[in-house]
Amino acid sequence: MEPIGHEGLGRLLDLGENLSTPHIVFSHNDLTEATDLESGGSIKIGKSFDLPPKPLGLDSDKEPYLHLSENIAVLDNTSSLRPQKIVEIASKFREEAGYSRLVYAPAVEPSDMPILAYLGVDVFDDLNVELRSSTGWLLEDGSWIKSSSKVDIFSANREELNRWVSKIRNSISNGTLREFVERTSLHNPRVSQILHHSTQLLVEKGAKNHYLIRANNLSLKHPSVIDFQERLSRFTPPVDNMVLLVLPCSARKPYFKSSSHKRFFNTIREVDNYLSLHIISVTSPLGLVPRELEFCYPAAHYDIAVTGVWSPTEVEMLRTQLSRIEPEKHYCKAIVHAGSSSEIMTTLLKERGLETIDTKVERPSSFEGLEVLQNVARMSLNGSEPVNSKQRAQGEAIGLANFQYPNSDFLTTSEISGRMPYKLRCGDLAAISPVVGGFGLTLSGGKAYSSNGGGVVKAENFKLVGDLFAVGVNGHKGDWQIGDQVVIEQKDEITAVGIAKMNPEEMVSMKRGIAVEVRHHA
Amino acid sequence: MPEAFVPLTDFVNEAKSIPKEHSLDQPVAKWTEEELLDGEIVEAGVAILRTRGCYWSIKEGCSMCGYFNDTVPGGVSDEMLREQWKKIRPSLKGKRYAKIYTSGSFIDPTEVPLDFADEVMSDMKDMGIEKVLIESLPEFVNPKNFNYTNAPKLEIAIGLESSSSLVLDKCVNKRLRWPHFVKVCKSARDNGAEVKAYILLKPPYLNEKDAIEDAVQSAIDAAPHVDKISINPVNVQKNTVVEKLWMRNEWTAPWLWSVVEVLERCKDLPVRVYSDPTGGGTRRGAHNCYNCNKKILEGLKKHRLGKGDLADLICDCKSRWEVMKRQSSLRRNGSEPHGYRNGFTSGRRF
Numbered sequence A: 001m002e003p004i005g006h007e008g009l010g011r012l013l014d015l016g017e018n019l020s021t022p023h024i025v026f027s028h029n030d031l032t033e034a035t036d037l038e039s040g041g042s043i044k045i046g047k048s049f050d051l052p053p054k055p056l057g058l059d060s061d062k063e064p065y066l067h068l069s070e071n072i073a074v075l076d077n078t079s080s081l082r083p084q085k086i087v088e089i090a091s092k093f094r095e096e097a098g099y100s101r102l103v104y105a106p107a108v109e110p111s112d113m114p115i116l117a118y119l120g121v122d123v124f125d126d127l128n129v130e131l132r133s134s135t136g137w138l139l140e141d142g143s144w145i146k147s148s149s150k151v152d153i154f155s156a157n158r159e160e161l162n163r164w165v166s167k168i169r170n171s172i173s174n175g176t177l178r179e180f181v182e183r184t185s186l187h188n189p190r191v192s193q194i195l196h197h198s199t200q201l202l203v204e205k206g207a208k209n210h211y212l213i214r215a216n217n218l219s220l221k222h223p224s225v226i227d228f229q230e231r232l233s234r235f236t237p238p239v240d241n242m243v244l245l246v247l248p249c250s251a252r253k254p255y256f257k258s259s260s261h262k263r264f265f266n267t268i269r270e271v272d273n274y275l276s277l278h279i280i281s282v283t284s285p286l287g288l289v290p291r292e293l294e295f296c297y298p299a300a301h302y303d304i305a306v307t308g309v310w311s312p313t314e315v316e317m318l319r320t321q322l323s324r325i326e327p328e329k330h331y332c333k334a335i336v337h338a339g340s341s342s343e344i345m346t347t348l349l350k351e352r353g354l355e356t357i358d359t360k361v362e363r364p365s366s367f368e369g370l371e372v373l374q375n376v377a378r379m380s381l382n383g384s385e386p387v388n389s390k391q392r393a394q395g396e397a398i399g400l401a402n403f404q405y406p407n408s409d410f411l412t413t414s415e416i417s418g419r420m421p422y423k424l425r426c427g428d429l430a431a432i433s434p435v436v437g438g439f440g441l442t443l444s445g446g447k448a449y450s451s452n453g454g455g456v457v458k459a460e461n462f463k464l465v466g467d468l469f470a471v472g473v474n475g476h477k478g479d480w481q482i483g484d485q486v487v488i489e490q491k492d493e494i495t496a497v498g499i500a501k502m503n504p505e506e507m508v509s510m511k512r513g514i515a516v517e518v519r520h521h522a
Numbered sequence B: 001m002p003e004a005f006v007p008l009t010d011f012v013n014e015a016k017s018i019p020k021e022h023s024l025d026q027p028v029a030k031w032t033e034e035e036l037l038d039g040e041i042v043e044a045g046v047a048i049l050r051t052r053g054c055y056w057s058i059k060e061g062c063s064m065c066g067y068f069n070d071t072v073p074g075g076v077s078d079e080m081l082r083e084q085w086k087k088i089r090p091s092l093k094g095k096r097y098a099k100i101y102t103s104g105s106f107i108d109p110t111e112v113p114l115d116f117a118d119e120v121m122s123d124m125k126d127m128g129i130e131k132v133l134i135e136s137l138p139e140f141v142n143p144k145n146f147n148y149t150n151a152p153k154l155e156i157a158i159g160l161e162s163s164s165s166l167v168l169d170k171c172v173n174k175r176l177r178w179p180h181f182v183k184v185c186k187s188a189r190d191n192g193a194e195v196k197a198y199i200l201l202k203p204p205y206l207n208e209k210d211a212i213e214d215a216v217q218s219a220i221d222a223a224p225h226v227d228k229i230s231i232n233p234v235n236v237q238k239n240t241v242v243e244k245l246w247m248r249n250e251w252t253a254p255w256l257w258s259v260v261e262v263l264e265r266c267k268d269l270p271v272r273v274y275s276d277p278t279g280g281g282t283r284r285g286a287h288n289c290y291n292c293n294k295k296i297l298e299g300l301k302k303h304r305l306g307k308g309d310l311a312d313l314i315c316d317c318k319s320r321w322e323v324m325k326r327q328s329s330l331r332r333n334g335s336e337p338h339g340y341r342n343g344f345t346s347g348r349r350f
């Protein structure tokens, strides 16, 4: 089996013979009954595999949750487990089953399949669909409708189920499984609850792919959004006692590339000591995005309909984000120039006790708006402590590095040079990379990272050219999530840095597929 | 590749709870019901004595049995047992057949003292009762425990549950071995008693198909050793493993069609095989769809009293049962989606 793609905890595996996961088995052809009460019979996925014994006498509330045969791990009772329990069990799938077994969830409803695939289930069956068919219900896009036509319901439902599962596979390969799950959750309380409870698990263990987030109300719980928001508490503004400038977000990402933000920048740079102004953009669902973090996923990868109206949940989210930045401790005052978001931001900043000026401009990037901004900026910066560009660059690097790396001293104690956005560097260790989404490590940076707790992939001793494949991996040190930077070590030498395409244990157990997309070789 | 023996001990004990307080001078219940006595339909008097309860349920218990809920953990004094008997006797007057249950074993002398049992038997004999049914775990079926001075004909009902040791160990949690059952049946019959065997239909964990096969096989195995067989579809009793599994929807009570199939397949056995499903027609007991529950239960009653056969019972839900039965051997437990028996027409999503 070869991992082709990941989303959340779900995996698109190429199983050979034109088969891939998430896979559907049809009971009549692919499941064989056991010859005695206790055995589990077998399942055909290309080849025939033994199923583990039935869970006779076991309490499904207790570990181990999965029942294992050599190739298959069965999650019995999936369709009746409580949503919270499912998530708890999903967090242990790989611990119990490893990566080389396929996780099979028998007798689940089609509407549960997308979320279960998102949590790591590889194989489903048609048992419940067959029962629906026998009672005259037709499967349509994951829901049941009463059939009036004279079609052969059994075969129509099997075909539709096949399509449904192939949609799940396509979603993983396109990075839209989350969207698919959100859609199925809209009118399905059970899926919605499972999704709700899975947020933290996905933040901690899910793949961090840089897919575009087409945001809606549910995106406030998107794991990448939550992750970004939580990390904000590690961010610090470049220099203390600066003036905070709150700007609206823009449709174009990163914001600094948009025409409105270019105009803002051109306006403020005419003001003396403009390096003392620090820009944070206000947006949903991310909340607050400091300029230094505009490359960090998903700040440059989301779309949302801007309505100018902040829901109570969003206001609460902004309040939380401000509490993570603690502006009253770091800034001497704030200017809010955020159009329809100005009123709420002014209120929230004042709530924290920071002196705040609202420019009260309706169209912030209009000629008149910019003029007001310039005047207010000039007034606010008058007499403030001057900041030089070296200080500023140093502070920007620290803010970004802290956000990205838990122990970032190894980067920020080096010679900082350049400026945001593109030229900022930490000595010869790291430079801004839009692909990485922040500081991308160089080979020397990789060496430093590996001795500072960074994830290390141990590979066989061969001349590494191009990407590292799973077959060449024989161990790992430290932990990471898919999408994180990792260092490759061969024969005790760091030979490359790149981006992890598999989970730590997965790289070791898989024999095929790209383990690390290499960015720099020795 | 059978895995290591896993007793249900923990699960059974965690499912139990301490019984409510009960008044000691009152029997658990008493009623009358139609029964067959020597081919004749008679009105039988039935009573359940409140006792300390089954010794096994105090230690561990069986996965489906909630009778401990009706017991008194501290035990019931002889005096109170006699008080209960005073309240039971009037309902036995004029009856030819009596069924005296406890929530345990009538012939366990530590549960029902021998002196008291002897008095009660003699009292019934004097009242003209011809036959009395009592229940017991096999371990107490020893002539010294029912060697009464003056008693009606004794019929001892023994919960065999299943003749498969796998089912007993992993589904029921009853420490019974087939050879022991055969031995005690012989001992009872050699000492003048009749034996009635209880066989479970669909113990927890079994799917519909395996459950039917197990019940039929158990009846075939038991028939030469007993005088009649009652098929007991498992029902959901309070504070049991079955109740936990049922609430989690990991097990569903059997179909009445399955009961019918078992009885049909046992009709040529040399002993009477019948069923009177406890809680029949409800979600906690054997049931079909809401259109036919009543009809099937009436059919079973007629069959039990020898007044009719089961072949002509019909309903639309029978085809659903057939799909389920066929499919169930591919299912890994005894569960079924909510609403299936009614064709998912009750509007409930699952």
Ligand SMILES: [Zn+2]
Pocket: B288, B289, B290, B291, B292, B293, B315, B316, B317, B318
């Ligand atoms: Zn029916």
